[in-house]
Amino acid sequence: KNEVEQSPQNLTAQEGEFITINCSYSVGISALHWLQQHPGGGIVSLFMLSSGKKKHGRLIATINIQEKHSSLHITASHPRDSAVYICAVRGGFGNEKLTFGTGTRLTIIP
Amino acid sequence: EPEVTQTPSHQVTQMGQEVILRCVPISNHLYFYWYRQILGQKVEFLVSFYNNEISEKSEIFDDQFSVERPDGSNFTLKIRSTKLEDSAMYFCASMRDSNQPQHFGDGTRLSIL
Numbered sequence: 001k002n003e004v005e006q007s008p009q010n011l012t013a014q015e016g017e018f019i020t021i022n023c024s025y026s027v028g029i030s031a032l033h034w035l036q037q038h039p040g041g042g043i044v045s046l047f048m049l050s051s052g053k054k055k056h057g058r059l060i061a062t063i064n065i066q067e068k069h070s071s072l073h074i075t076a077s078h079p080r081d082s083a084v085y086i087c088a089v090r091g092g093f094g095n096e097k098l099t100f101g102t103g104t105r106l107t108i109i110p
Numbered sequence: 111e112p113e114v115t116q117t118p119s120h121q122v123t124q125m126g127q128e129v130i131l132r133c134v135p136i137s138n139h140l141y142f143y144w145y146r147q148i149l150g151q152k153v154e155f156l157v158s159f160y161n162n163e164i165s166e167k168s169e170i171f172d173d174q175f176s177v178e179r180p181d182g183s184n185f186t187l188k189i190r191s192t193k194l195e196d197s198a199m200y201f202c203a204s205m206r207d208s209n210q211p212q213h214f215g216d217g218t219r220l221s222i223l
Binding site: 102 | 141
């Protein structure tokens with residue numbers, strides 16, 4: 001069973017700051033998702049990655065398979081980035097279910 | 111962009127009643143999932159469905175739960191006799207293949223009274 005830990009649990013920052021959210025997991029995976037959950041509850045997939053680094057706009061996700069660790073970075077943070085960011089990992093072939101972390105609540109203050 | 115749609119957005123039901131949560135996955139997707147999130151807790155896996163059968167289920171997914179893909183477009187989760195602890199947000203997700211990400215619906219908030 002994979003244990004997925006995120007840190008920090010809560011993060012408050014000023015607009016414009018560089019944000020880092022961390023995720024670690026205990027068992028090897030085939031892929032890792034970063035998800036965004038807004039106050040209404042809906043979940044949006046931001047990234048799926050299995051190695052290296054991906055970038056989309058101001059968001060960057062990295063993963064280190066050997067260390068079982070991933071980070072989500074937000075550059076030039078904005079109040080609209082305020083949300084819960086969730087890391088979720090997927091097992092190997094035939095085990096595509098996601099195991100979720102507890103999420104990081106991010107608040108960006110104008 | 112195609113979306114996963116879930117109905118209803120909020121369902122209020124008396125304890126002991128049956129409830130059916132509906133999902134329309136993205137049309138060319140082959141893998142389907144139900145997850146739930148109890149208020150204040152993390153999202154948990156319930157069941158996965160592929161090739162018209164359950165491929166995996168969690169210990170939460172007991173005999174009170176069932177899933178169906180009755181007509182090739184809808185994917186439903188039925189809870190036969192609801193309990194207070196079934197109150198949660200239920201998310202449907204679908205995926206094209208294992209090289210693609212899962213796409214989530216906006217969820218159905220289920221409240222059991």
